[in-house]
Amino acid sequence: MTQTREDVPLIFERSQPGRRGVTPPVTEGAPLETLLGREHLRSEPPRLPEVSELDLVRHYTNLAHRQFSIDGNVYPLGSCTMKYNPKVHEEAASLFSDVHPEQDDGSVQGTLGLLWHLARDLSEITGMDQVTLQPAAGAHGELTGILMIRAFHEANGEGAQRRTVIVPDAAHGTNPATAGMVGYDVVEVPTGEDGEVDVGALRAALGPDTAAVMLTNPSTVGIFEGRILEIAEAAHAVGAQVYYDGANLNAIVGKARPGDMGFDVVHLNLHKTFTTPHGGGGPGTGPVGVKAHLAPFLPGPVIEREGERYVVQEDRPNSVGRMRSHHGNVGNLVRAYAYIRSLGPDGLADVAEKAVLNANYLRKRLEEQGFSMAYDRTCMHEFVAQPPGELRTLDLAKALLDEGMHPMTVYFPLVVKEAMMVEPTETEALETLDAYAEALGRVTRRAQQDAEWLAGAPYMTPVRRLDEVLAARTPILRWTPSEAVDAVQGEAAD
Numbered sequence: 209m210t211q212t213r214e215d216v217p218l219i220f221e222r223s224q225p226g227r228r229g230v231t232p233p234v235t236e237g238a239p240l241e242t243l244l245g246r247e248h249l250r251s252e253p254p255r256l257p258e259v260s261e262l263d264l265v266r267h268y269t270n271l272a273h274r275q276f277s278i279d280g281n282v283y284p285l286g287s288c289t290m291k292y293n294p295k296v297h298e299e300a301a302s303l304f305s306d307v308h309p310e311q312d313d314g315s316v317q318g319t320l321g322l323l324w325h326l327a328r329d330l331s332e333i334t335g336m337d338q339v340t341l342q343p344a345a346g347a348h349g350e351l352t353g354i355l356m357i358r359a360f361h362e363a364n365g366e367g368a369q370r371r372t373v374i375v376p377d378a379a380h381g382t383n384p385a386t387a388g389m390v391g392y393d394v395v396e397v398p399t400g401e402d403g404e405v406d407v408g409a410l411r412a413a414l415g416p417d418t419a420a421v422m423l424t425n426p427s428t429v430g431i432f433e434g435r436i437l438e439i440a441e442a443a444h445a446v447g448a449q450v451y452y453d454g455a456n457l458n459a460i461v462g463k464a465r466p467g468d469m470g471f472d473v474v475h476l477n478l479h480k481t482f483t484t485p486h487g488g489g490g491p492g493t494g495p496v497g498v499k500a501h502l503a504p505f506l507p508g509p510v511i512e513r514e515g516e517r518y519v520v521q522e523d524r525p526n527s528v529g530r531m532r533s534h535h536g537n538v539g540n541l542v543r544a545y546a547y548i549r550s551l552g553p554d555g556l557a558d559v560a561e562k563a564v565l566n567a568n569y570l571r572k573r574l575e576e577q578g579f580s581m582a583y584d585r586t587c588m589h590e591f592v593a594q595p596p597g598e599l600r601t602l603d604l605a606k607a608l609l610d611e612g613m614h615p616m617t618v619y620f621p622l623v624v625k626e627a628m629m630v631e632p633t634e635t636e637a638l639e640t641l642d643a644y645a646e647a648l649g650r651v652t653r654r655a656q657q658d659a660e661w662l663a664g665a666p667y668m669t670p671v672r673r674l675d676e677v678l679a680a681r682t683p684i685l686r687w688t689p690s691e692a693v694d695a696v697q698g699e700a701a702d
């Protein structure tokens with residue numbers, strides 16, 4: 209985050225009547241009224257700022273400098289995989305920007321072929337039999353997967369009997385939320401002292417009413433479930449399905465496969481593991497892979513290969529239905545394909561090795577700075593630390609912002625007091641990890657001596673400590689020029 213001057217005027221304050229950045233061409237042919245229909249025309253012109261091109265460039269550049277981004281510095285937000293995404297993947301995605309989703313299949317064979325190959329690659333990476341590329345986010349993939357599990361039980365005549373979904377207490381919040389949305393009762397099982405799910409409690413929760421067990425492996429505390437085969441076997445023994453939350457696959461990609469661990473369904477977050485930039489609200493993609501017994505329930509349409517041609521198969525009588533318009537977020541799918549093909553199997557395995565190595569290195573460096581670990585053992589792609597003494601995680605996270613570095617995920621998972629969940633990712637260099645550990649050590653030492661300084665941090669950021677309760681209770685989600693002007697005038701009147 210770069211320090212920006214408070215007095216840089218924003219776009220509406222730069223506006224001068226009659227000033228222009230671009231002059232759109234005069235429309236030729238039929239008048240807009242005929243083309244659009246009178247009812248779609250504005251009755252009065254929109255209130256837009258009137259600025260030169262340079263003013264506009266400065267406006268967006270200044271806004272960008274107020275924003276923290278992975279292109280600026282390290283961003284080790286646990287469970288979010290904020291890693292660097294090579295720019296060449298943007299170029300690959302832009303090659304497909306002229307394709308329209310309504311084009312007939314004959315004219316988009318290249319796009320359909322890419323999607324078909326990507327689905328096959330993801331099946332191989334996850335150890336699943338078939339993959340849908342439709343879902344637009346991780347949570348959307350979960351919804352798709354759990355709907356398929358429900359359809360499977362219904363097809364077996366067990367829809368009414370199977371009422372519960374088992375979820376560990378450290379799970380990502382979307383897991384219980386998804387199960388609840390599909391109409392299941394959520395049964396929570398605790399995490400043991402070693403960071404693994406309490407298998408005794410899980411076995412006790414399993415029964416003829418269990419529809420599914422949802423697990424993340426490695427879990428959200430960054431620990432690999434060593435007893436995963438036993439868990440999957442116990443779940444299958446009572447007729448339940450096992451769901452894998454694969455949002456952060458970079459811990460195991462190219463090394464181990466959910467399909468081989470006994471999972472029936474898996475979703476991936478292409479916008480975490482497979483190179484789509486995220487975090488700024490851009491489109492995500494959450495493909496879902498299934499074992500063959502669930503394939504009839506996959507959302508349609510499905511792309512199939514018939515000889516040399518790719519066809520879109522719409523006729524799917526048992527499908528849970530369409531989850532997304534057209535073929536999903538195709539730009540992200542192209543990025544993922546470029547990423548997988550440029551790395552190859554060895555490159556993907558290298559991703560996992562570096563993700564785990566970086567996390568363990570940073571874990572040790574933070575121990576040297578006085579932090580303790582919630583689970584004192586080798587971690588996978590992330591770990592959960594706790595601050596020394598009586599220090600509060602939130603304060604240290606705020607102070608770290610003044611070092612120009614993004615804090616880790618704070619207060620998640622809820623089962624760890626003052627949790628700091630750190631995921632450095634595979635793309636950070638040794639020197640950056642050292643710098644992060646040292647910066648965190650520096651603010652911690654100062655915090656231990658100067659409570660007043662700590663309470664006021666951060667000092668250098670464009671906005672200081674926000675009133676988070678107010679922001680959550682009364683969010684202003686829509687910005688309009690008239691409100692902005694009113695606010696400025698209101699301030700002037702004060």
Ligand SMILES: *Cc1c(COP(=O)(O)O)cnc(C)c1O
Binds near residue numbers: 348380453455
């Ligand atoms: C990010 C994440 C999700 C949710 O993904 P979205 O794309 O934000 O919906 C689910 N599970 C885990 C473990 C995650 O890290």
